[in-house]
Every structure is written in structure tokens, then in C-alpha cells.
Amino acid sequence: MADDMGQVPEVQAPATASGSKYAWPAERRVLGTEVRRVDGPAKARGAAKYTYDINRPGLLHGLILRSPHAHARVRSIDLSAAAAAPGVRATLVIAEPGAKVMYQGDEVAALAATSEDTARDALRAIKVDYEVLPHLATVEQAMRPEAPVVFEGGNTRTSDVQEEGDLEAGFAAATHVVEGLYSTQVQTHVCLETHGCVCEWDGDRLTAWVSTQAVHGTREGFAQSLGIPQSNVRVICEYMGGGFGSKFGPDAQGLACARLAKAANAPVKLMLDRKDEHLAGGNRPSAYARIRAGAAADGALTAFDAQTWGTGGAGQGAGFPLPYIYVFPNRRVVHTDVYTNAGPQRAMRAPGHPQGCFITEVLMDEIADRVRMDPVAFRLKNLPAEAPNAMWRRYFEMAAAQFGWSRRHATGDVTPGPIKRGFGCAANRWGGGGRGTRAQCEILPDGSVVMRSGTQDLGVGTKTLMAIITAETLGLPVDAVRVELGDSNYPFSGGSGGSTTAPSVSPAIRVTASKALEALAARIAPGLGVAPESIVARDGRVRSTASPSTSLTWREACQRLGTEPVSVDGEWEAGLSASGTSGVQMAEVEVDIETGITRVTRVLCVQDCGLIVNRMAAESQCLGGIIGGIGFALFEHRLLDPNTAQMVNPNMEWYLVPGLSDIPDIQVTLVDQPGRGVIGIGEPPAISTAAAVANAVANAIGARVRSLPITPDRVLAALRTDRAGGTE
Amino acid sequence: MASHEPPRPGARPPDAEPLPEGESRLDFSRRNFLKTVGVGPLAASVVAARTADAQAVANPVGPAAVPIELTINGHRHALSVEPRVTLLDAIRDRLDLTGQKRVCDRGACGACTMLVDGRTIYACSMLAIEAQGADIRTVEGLTNGTVLHPVQEAFCEHDGLMCGFCTPGFVMATVALLEANPTPTADEARRALDGNICRCGTYKGVLEAALTAKGVRRG
Numbered sequence: 001m002a003d004d005m006g007q008v009p010e011v012q013a014p015a016t017a018s019g020s021k022y023a024w025p026a027e028r029r030v031l032g033t034e035v036r037r038v039d040g041p042a043k044a045r046g047a048a049k050y051t052y053d054i055n056r057p058g059l060l061h062g063l064i065l066r067s068p069h070a071h072a073r074v075r076s077i078d079l080s081a082a083a084a085a086p087g088v089r090a091t092l093v094i095a096e097p098g099a100k101v102m103y104q105g106d107e108v109a110a111l112a113a114t115s116e117d118t119a120r121d122a123l124r125a126i127k128v129d130y131e132v133l134p135h136l137a138t139v140e141q142a143m144r145p146e147a148p149v150v151f152e153g154g155n156t157r158t159s160d161v162q163e164e165g166d167l168e169a170g171f172a173a174a175t176h177v178v179e180g181l182y183s184t185q186v187q188t189h190v191c192l193e194t195h196g197c198v199c200e201w202d203g204d205r206l207t208a209w210v211s212t213q214a215v216h217g218t219r220e221g222f223a224q225s226l227g228i229p230q231s232n233v234r235v236i237c238e239y240m241g242g243g244f245g246s247k248f249g250p251d252a253q254g255l256a257c258a259r260l261a262k263a264a265n266a267p268v269k270l271m272l273d274r275k276d277e278h279l280a281g282g283n284r285p286s287a288y289a290r291i292r293a294g295a296a297a298d299g300a301l302t303a304f305d306a307q308t309w310g311t312g313g314a315g316q317g318a319g320f321p322l323p324y325i326y327v328f329p330n331r332r333v334v335h336t337d338v339y340t341n342a343g344p345q346r347a348m349r350a351p352g353h354p355q356g357c358f359i360t361e362v363l364m365d366e367i368a369d370r371v372r373m374d375p376v377a378f379r380l381k382n383l384p385a386e387a388p389n390a391m392w393r394r395y396f397e398m399a400a401a402q403f404g405w406s407r408r409h410a411t412g413d414v415t416p417g418p419i420k421r422g423f424g425c426a427a428n429r430w431g432g433g434g435r436g437t438r439a440q441c442e443i444l445p446d447g448s449v450v451m452r453s454g455t456q457d458l459g460v461g462t463k464t465l466m467a468i469i470t471a472e473t474l475g476l477p478v479d480a481v482r483v484e485l486g487d488s489n490y491p492f493s494g495g496s497g498g499s500t501t502a503p504s505v506s507p508a509i510r511v512t513a514s515k516a517l518e519a520l521a522a523r524i525a526p527g528l529g530v531a532p533e534s535i536v537a538r539d540g541r542v543r544s545t546a547s548p549s550t551s552l553t554w555r556e557a558c559q560r561l562g563t564e565p566v567s568v569d570g571e572w573e574a575g576l577s578a579s580g581t582s583g584v585q586m587a588e589v590e591v592d593i594e595t596g597i598t599r600v601t602r603v604l605c606v607q608d609c610g611l612i613v614n615r616m617a618a619e620s621q622c623l624g625g626i627i628g629g630i631g632f633a634l635f636e637h638r639l640l641d642p643n644t645a646q647m648v649n650p651n652m653e654w655y656l657v658p659g660l661s662d663i664p665d666i667q668v669t670l671v672d673q674p675g676r677g678v679i680g681i682g683e684p685p686a687i688s689t690a691a692a693v694a695n696a697v698a699n700a701i702g703a704r705v706r707s708l709p710i711t712p713d714r715v716l717a718a719l720r721t722d723r724a725g726g727t728e
Numbered sequence: 729m730a731s732h733e734p735p736r737p738g739a740r741p742p743d744a745e746p747l748p749e750g751e752s753r754l755d756f757s758r759r760n761f762l763k764t765v766g767v768g769p770l771a772a773s774v775v776a777a778r779t780a781d782a783q784a785v786a787n788p789v790g791p792a793a794v795p796i797e798l799t800i801n802g803h804r805h806a807l808s809v810e811p812r813v814t815l816l817d818a819i820r821d822r823l824d825l826t827g828q829k830r831v832c833d834r835g836a837c838g839a840c841t842m843l844v845d846g847r848t849i850y851a852c853s854m855l856a857i858e859a860q861g862a863d864i865r866t867v868e869g870l871t872n873g874t875v876l877h878p879v880q881e882a883f884c885e886h887d888g889l890m891c892g893f894c895t896p897g898f899v900m901a902t903v904a905l906l907e908a909n910p911t912p913t914a915d916e917a918r919r920a921l922d923g924n925i926c927r928c929g930t931y932k933g934v935l936e937a938a939l940t941a942k943g944v945r946r947g
Binding site: 040041044046049050052055117192194239273459461619625627628653658659660 | 918930933
């Protein structure tokens with residue numbers, strides 16, 4: 001993601017792509033169709049080698065000793081017994097005597113041994129004497145005036161007041177004023193492949209297989225931290241088992257792995273285990289907002305006054321955009337970051353946005369109820385002006401028609417029986433955009449084509465995207481293109497976060513493939529007696545527009561290269577991609593008011609995609625975002641024991657993520673806007689599901705759950721507090 | 729596993745027949761037991777393991793490495809492992825068959841799903857020494873050359889995979905389902921595959937793959 005505070009930069013790039021010499025073709029053959037993943041068979045066969053799967057000759061296994069305490073000072077640390085244990089080849093102190101550990105799972109020491117089990121045995125032989133210090137497990141504890149000062153400079157940091165308009169006048173103009181406290185929980189990424197790497201030295205040169213969203217950024221991180229030239233580091237990540245924003249550098253475990261490998265003079269694999277992943281692999285910060293908001297009798301929003309806070313763990317911020325999307329002409333927000341003794345946050349799919357969206361959209365429904373307006377009509381009244389990247393008006397109307405929104409009942413399902421049904425809606429926005437990717441294309445004399453770039457495929461389909469664009473540009477089938485990525489020895493590309501990959505990689509591939517075709521034409525045109533500019537490649541053939549009789553198969557054309565291939569470098573250019581996207585989601589739920597259990601039965605998503613590269617992958621991105629949003633809405637919750645600040649559920653049986661039986665009927669409508677160029681859509685579909693579900697729950701039961709996740713106990717508590725059975 | 733049910737100790741299909749007498753170790757290993765009841769993975773398991781061993785195994789083996797033989801995808805492999813090594817780690821680390829993944833390492837996510845004597849098991853929760861003499865199948869055994877197994881083909885066709893890390897586990901669970909029941913209903917497929925977790929959110933494609941894969945015969 002673009003920045004680590006969870007604050008998303010507003011859209012800066014143009015919302016519409018134009019002006020490139022290599023403009024996307026008006027008539028698209030492969031682009032925008034459903035193309036199977038080029039690496040699907042390798043993954044389905046189990047042949048794809050992820051970092052976790054790298055086995056090298058003489059491989060050692062590394063493990064990290066982590067602090068069991070939420071806050072402590074290391075008085076002394078003794079690795080001598082561990083170093084002498086059978087099979088141990090290298091040890092490393094991470095927290096020197098005097099150093100503090102700030103959360104359960106903070107790194108203390110590391111070692112490498114001949115097998116993982118022997119490494120685990122040896123880890124237990126490390127003796128650490130801790131001076132246990134006072135800790136802060138919750139935001140409530142940290143915000144108490146009498147709380148011990150655990151963080152230098154204070155346990156909280158309040159930002160400047162953000163204020164626009166005239167708040168007093170706004171409330172004076174309000175007929176209805178709604179007040180409430182809203183909150184979202186800490187969510188962890190739960191990448192199925194944990195963080196980790198395999199490091200192997202050859203003299204002073206390091207090769208690192210890393211599960212990372214940034215092969216070049218990770219190369220830079222290793223070089224800087226180890227004090228070696230970047231040219232001595234090679235980072236490889238051909239396949240990775242998910243990142244969701246949490247994997248951008250070597251991290252502590254990568255540096256420990258590299259140092260252990262150097263000390264042991266052998267390759268070392270160091271992968272986090274599932275518990276460590278929950279504790280130290282990053283998380284989405286919590287969010288709290290105490291809001292007072294007003295609307296005029298006709299439903300026009302007039303005022304918004306919010307105090308917000310949240311924790312990103314030890315020393316990390318927890319910002320989020322608020323209010324989200326809708327126009328409150330007079331508004332004030334004061335935000336406080338609260339530091340607690342928990343693992344630090346990292347960017348997580350649409351950092352900040354699901355929090356800001358949930359809080360705003362639930363508030364919007366509460367105001368709509370007070371004004372007695374339909375939630376969609378109320379939103380239409382308060383949306384910002386329409387623009388190519390701000391099409392909510394149209395999308396709300398499309399979604400309402402497809403979803404059957406007119407069948408929505410007023411808040412509170414009055415149907416007899418314990419099962420209550422309801423509808424909810426919410427909108428999303430995202431910036432995205434991208435730049436800076438380079439690529440290399442080779443056309444070989446036997447007709448084979450290689451496209452290379454130092455980007456990486458998190459599982460979203462980047463490899464397939466590169467093959468599609470190359471194939472489209474060269475007039476070839478997708479399987480005629482070999483794509484190579486995930487290696488810092490390939491041409492530079494930035495990290496994959498913030499939905500920037502598709503809009504930074506796609507133009508680079510289009511430009512590079514076009515230049516390769518131009519180079520091919522320049523080489524073979526003289527022999528054909530035609531002008532190079534007249535040569536076009538289409539349907540597996542190379543033709544001259546000037547001479548209808550000149551028509552070669554692709555292979556015949558390439559054979560004319562003799563022995564010297566075409567090899568061309570290219571890079572991202574403006575005019576082929578854009579930033580800014582908008583979308584709308586609607587959800588239907590069933591809530592059992594006797595048990596409090598919520599089931600999502602239906603989700604509909606209308607998402608602006610700009611120019612769709614691979615319809616199948618784009619739809620899967622939306623499905624994945626929605627399913628992640630269902631987890632955020634109903635299940636996922638990093639639970640810390642308030643007494644010890646130890647995580648209660650650092651596993652996958654009590655940290656719940658959705659399974660197959662939790663998946664509703666999901667309909668995705670991708671809005672193809674080819675004129676806008678390529679836009680990334682990794683984040684936006686993940687933003688609004690939880691808010692739509694929360695509003696659907698309120699519509700079903702006639703009571704509001706203002707905290708995520710919407711667990712059965714919270715549903716039952718809301719039913720006890722609010723009047724059940726309808727407000728109309 | 730987000731349903732509000734306690735985790736199941738083994739990942740057997742719901743319609744699986746009860747195991748014959750004396751084979752209960754397959755389903756309820758000591759490691760599995762310790763993990764299910766939530767004993768901490770470090771010190772506690774060492775102390776507890778010895779006791780459990782003495783009770784469960786008539787002739788204790790180890791703790792040093794012992795020679796064992798595993799039959800995987802029809803091939804016999806001789807290897808030397810400590811008795812505490814799981815089937816998953818033995819196959820991944822010692823034999824370099826890395827198709828089945830390690831994700832939760834405690835029987836909750838299904839990424840390591842293998843077929844042992846035709847039944848799905850979580851290979852992270854079974855010891856390698858327990859699997860001797862059994863017919864072990866992994867995802868690598870499905871493919872004949874480069875021609876995909878119908879289930880693998882269906883996963884690609886319906887985009888039932890994204891990052892792909894859960895995919896081999898889902899593929900094996902689907903194969904087990906379809907070998908037992910070639911024409912499952914959607915509910916049957918959901919139940920059979922509910923022991924597997926995907927974080928990218930490919931469930932729609934997974935379900936479509938399970939319902940449309942054709943030509944899967946009992947193995």
C-alpha cells in the first residue's frame with residue numbers, strides 16, 4: 001500500500017486515459033475476455049514452488065524466539081546452551097540486554113538447525129531474563145488518565161483538528177441529529193503462506209526466496225540493512241500465498257534468516273508459524289468514532305462532528321477516512337492514535353477504508369431512518385458530483401434494479417418467526433493508479449515470445465495479465481507467450497499494493513510489446529520489400545497493410561530474424577491507465593433473533609473496472625474482496641486478553657475466516673469503461689461489504705449493531721437495547 | 729471453519745464409514761489430540777508426548793530417527809524420521825513433494841489434505857510413522873504427465889484458485905468427495921469441502937469445480 005498510516009492519498013492521476021502512441025486497441029480480441037490463469041495448472045498440480053516449498057541442498061531451518069510478554073526489558077540473554085544443542089549451526093541475538101520488547105511476539109533471538117524439530121528443541125534452551133513492565137492491552141486502558149506511560153511521548157497522539165464549513169450553522173440547520181459510537185475490530189491478514197524466506201549466500205552475494213509483494217523493495221531492504229550493495233542481492237518470488245498488504249520487505253525474520261545463513265555458511269529457511277503470523281505479521285487497526293451528525297428535513301446532510309480513535313498496536317497509527325464519500329458541508333474530525341502493546345499494524349486490503357465506510361454507512365442509515373427516507377434515495381441526495389471515477393449515482397440505480405431493492409421493507413422485519421430478513425447497501429471508492437514499471441520483451445527466431453518484468457503475482461493474476469496484453473499486441477494466442485516475473489534481476493517494478501499493480505504493469509507491457517513488434521517489423525520489412533510501418537500482427541499472422549500478398553505466419557516472420565532475437569526494453573507511459581474507481585454493494589441477510597446468528601444470503605456488487613484486462617480475474621477479485629468483507633463483518637476478531645495482552649485466538653480454529661458454507665449467492669457486475677484505461681480493483685470490492693451487511697442486519701432486526709464483528713452476542717445485546725420489530 | 733461449530737479433529741467426509749477396530753490411531757493421533765485441546769505447541773507437547781506415547785504404542789520407538797517406509801502415489805519411499813515428525817513434514821521436507829501446503833499446522837484449514845487409504849486426512853495432524861503401510865495420495869499423484877486430472881481441470885476452468893496455496897488441499901478434498909459420490913448436490917459439496925479454508929475467496933469457483941468435474945472414478 002501507498003503509505004503505512006492507512007491514509008489513502010486522494011486521486012491525483014487523470015481519471016481518463018488518453019494520448020498514448022500505444023493506445024489500447026479499439027477492437028479487442030483477448031482483452032476483456034475470460035482468460036484462464038496461465039499458472040493455474042501449475043498451482044492445481046502442486047508443481048508451483050512457493051517460498052515455503054523451496055528446499056535447497058544442505059538447507060537449515062531457522063526459528064525465532066519471541067517475547068511471551070506484552071512489555072518487558074531484556075535483562076540478560078544466554079544462548080550458550082542453545083548453540084551447543086545438537087544440530088544447531090548458528091544463533092543470533094535480536095533483543096540485546098537492555099532492549100525492550102513491546103508486544104507478545106516481538107523478536108528476541110533466532111537460531112538455525114538441521115531440522116525444524118531440532119531447532120524448536122534448541123529454542124527452548126535459550127535463557128532470557130525479562131523485567132516485566134506495565135502494559136496496555138486495550139485502547140480503553142491506554143486512554144485512561146492514570147495509565148502508565150508505556151510509549152515515549154505518550155500513549156496517545158492526537159492530530160490537528162480537521163474542520164471545514166461552519167459546524168454551528170450546520171447543526172442549526174439540522175432538523176434531525178443522530179449521535180452514536182461506532183467501532184471496528186482488529187483484523188489480521190491470515191495469508192495462507194506465512195511470512196518468511198529462504199536465504200542462501202554465495203560469498204558476499206545473497207539469493208533470497210521471499211514471500212513478498214515487492215521483490216525490488218525487498219532487495220533494497222536487505223541491502224540497506226545488511227550493508228551490502230543492492231547489486232549483490234537477488235530476491236525471487238515466482239509464487240506467493242497471499243499478502244493482502246502485509247509483505248513488503250525482508251522484515252525482522254528476513255534479516256535474521258540472512259544473518260543465520262551467513263553465520264552457518266548454509267542456506268536457511270525461516271517461515272513464521274501460524275501463531276507468529278497472527279502476532280507479528282501485521283493487522284488492520286481498530287477504529288472508533290463518536291459522532292454527532294445532522295440532516296435537514298428534506299434529507300440534505302448539514303453537519304458532522306466526530307472524535308475518532310483506534311490502535312495500530314505498538315507505536316503505529318490507526319487513521320481512516322471519515323466521513324466517507326457523502327458530502328457533509330460542515331464537518332469536524334479530531335483523530336487520536338492510541339498505542340497498545342500489540343503487534344504493529346500493516347497495510348491491509350484498502351487500508352482505512354472498510355473502517356471509514358462501515359462507520360459512515362451505518363450512520364447514513366440511521367439518519368435515513370430519522371428522515372424517513374429510503375437509504376438509496378437518501379444517499380443519492382447526498383453524493384458528490386458525478387465523474388468518471390465517481391459514478392455512485394448510476395451504480396446505486398443499477399444495483400437497486402438488479403438487486404430488487406424496491407422489495408426492501410422498512411427497518412425491522414415484521415414477519416412472524418425468529419428469522420428476520422433485511423437489505424443493506426454501501427458504496428466504495430479507491431485511488432489506485434500506478435507508474436514506473438519496466439519490462440523486457442524477447443521475440444526469438446523460432447517464434448517464441450518472452451515478456452519479463454520484476455513485478456510479482458500475489459495471486460491476483462498479474463502473470464496472466466502480462467500474457468494477455470502481450471498476446472493482444474502481437475496478435476498471438478495467450479499460451480504463445482511465456483511470462484517471467486517475481487525476480488529482482490528482471491526490469492524494475494514497484495511493490496504490489498494499493499491496487500497499483502494492474503495500472504502500472506499493463507501500460508509497461510503494452511508499450512514494450514508494441515516496441516518489440518516495431519523492432520521485428522524493422523528487421524524483416526526490408527526483406528519483404530515493404531515499409532516497416534505497414535506491418536501488422538494479427539490472428540497469428542504478420543501482414544503488410546500496403547501489400548495484401550505479404551502474409552506470413554508468426555513463426556515464418558520470426559524465422560527471418562536469423563539467429564539474433566528481438567530484445568526490447570520498455571516502460572510505463574501515461575495515457576494507458578488511470579486512477580480512481582467507484583462501486584456499490586448491496587447485501588441481504590437472515591438473522592435468527594433467538595440465537596443471534598447472522599447469515600449473509602446474497603451480495604450484489606457493481607464495480608467500475610476501467611478497461612477490463614481479464615474478466616475472469618477481475619470477477620474473482622471482486623468475489624474475494626466481498627468474502628473478505630463478510631469475514632470482517634461477522635467473524636474475524638483478534639482477541640487480546642485484557643489482563644495479559646496475550647492473543648487468545650492465534651490460530652485458524654478460533655480466529656474465524658469464512659468457509660464454503662458461509663458464502664452467499666454473489667453477483668458481480670463489472671462496469672467496463674475502456675476509455676479510462678486500466679485501473680486496479682484489488683481494494684475497492686473489499687471495502688463496502690461489511691457496511692452493507694451491517695445495514696442489512698439493522699434492516700432485519702430493527703436494532704443497530706454499531707460494532708464489528710456482528711457476533712451473535714452483539715445481535716442479542718442490540719435486540720435487548722433497541723426496540724425490536726420495526727420502527728415504522 | 730467460520731460456522732459456529734467446534735473444529736473437527738479429523739477431516740473425514742461426513743458419510744465416511746466408521747473405522748475398523750484398532751485403527752483409531754489414524755484418526756486420533758496424540759498430536760492431533762494435543763492440538764485440538766489447545767495445549768501450547770512448545771514445552772507442553774514434549775512432556776505430554778512421552779506419556780501419550782507410552783500409552784498409545786505398545787513398543788515405543790524413538791526418540792531418535794527411525795527408518796520407515798511410506799507408499800506415496802504408488803511409489804515406495806524409504807526415509808528416516810523422528811517419530812514426532814508429521815506426515816506432512818516428512819513428505820514436504822524429506823521427499824520434496826511440496827504440493828500439499830502447511831498453513832495452520834493444527835488441523836483447522838485443510839491445506840495439507842491428503843488421502844490415506846481413500847480417506848481425507850489433515851497430514852499436519854498425523855505422524856509419518858502412523859502412515860506406514862497405508863496408501864498415501866497427494867496432489868502430485870493425480871497428474872499423468874501434463875494432462876490434468878478432471879478436478880484440476882475444473883478448478884482452472886472455473887477460476888477456483890487465485891494465489892493457489894489452498895488449491896492442492898481443495899483438489900484432494902474434491903477428489904475424495906467425487907470418488908465417493910460422483911454427483912454431489914451443492915450442499916453435499918459444501919459439507920465435504922468445509923474443512924478447507926481459502927483466504928483469497930475462491931469458494932464460488934471451487935464449488936462450481938466440484939459440481940462440474942466429470943469423469944472422476946473411484947481410485
